Amino acid sequence: MSTPIDKKFEEITISSQPIFEGRVISVHVDTVQLPNGAMSTREIVRHPGAVAVLALLDDRMLVVEQYRKPLERSQIEIPAGKLEPGEDPAEAAKRELEEETGYRCANLKHLSSFYTSPGFSDEILHLYVAEHLVEGNIHLDEDEFLECEAITLEQAQQYIREQRISDAKTVAAVYAWQLYKLTGRF
Template sequence: MSGQDQHKKFEEKTISSEPIFQGKIISLQVDTVTLPNGGTATREIVKHPGAVGVLALLGDKMIVVEQYRKPLEKSQVEIPAGKLDPGEDPLQAAIRELEEETGYRSSSLKHVCSFYTSPGFADEILHLYVAEELTKGEANPDDDEFLDIEAITLEEAQRYISDQKISDAKTILAVYAWQLYRLTGQIGHS
């Protein structure tokens, strides 16, 4: 079976789609689909414009931001990140988010990988970049963003994961990518 046929093997064809909610960042729709066995089911789908995250390395430290995350009802330490504006190139968004949230600029951003954050119910794709050769400028977060900026070592990042100060997928993935980078000298696509 070819790769194309393999992808079609489990395809669910949309019969109808009902918009439920249209927000500033996300929308929600309920699709009725035909299953591969001929049955039908409903799928609740969150549509998202996509996002970027930046593993910003300053010598032997990683730049992170701490901010309150309302869905979790607690503060989290995360890599600088943000959503894509309509039609925005992910690399340009990564440059923008790094500077807005931390004040840092980089002359060297490299794509590490892109991944879907929650494919069971959302189409959000996150593009992860690594930034090196950082120069400090002035942070300019959005009006509704309240952040503390910190530079942490790999060991501190691993402890933050153990203590759940870091518990989001993009930051955990960035920490493991950084660890691999330190071990192999390679990160992202060649």
């Protein structure tokens, strides 16, 4: 009899100790029993989840440039942000798009949901594509400082080579856009 794939390497949590409770994340150290019966510890970052939007405007992609403290430099990224408790990811994507770029979308399509770093975090990111944009007003959070611009696919590819774009969600969005331009499908 075979073991179900989701239980094959299961680690059973014996205890979980909260280490840090922040505004965005919490950190726990879990004691786990491994499949062979041995004990180990796992440091886990808990995150409420996030959304990101590949927003297309007249054959250009909307991006924002902002400073990322963990990297000690500015990054160019697609609009994104964390989910509020109980918030629908599609509604969060629309909210983040308007807050960061000033644009609203008539059409929003879910492309993928993926875990950003499953080795230590439970953060899931929901990636959407937005087309048929309508200009509105930017509504930045009081601790947000960024600039929005619309770039071509060629510029996005150049920014990846220069590492001005180097976060996974934006790189994935650029490749999804490139595939769309080649095939007509996301």
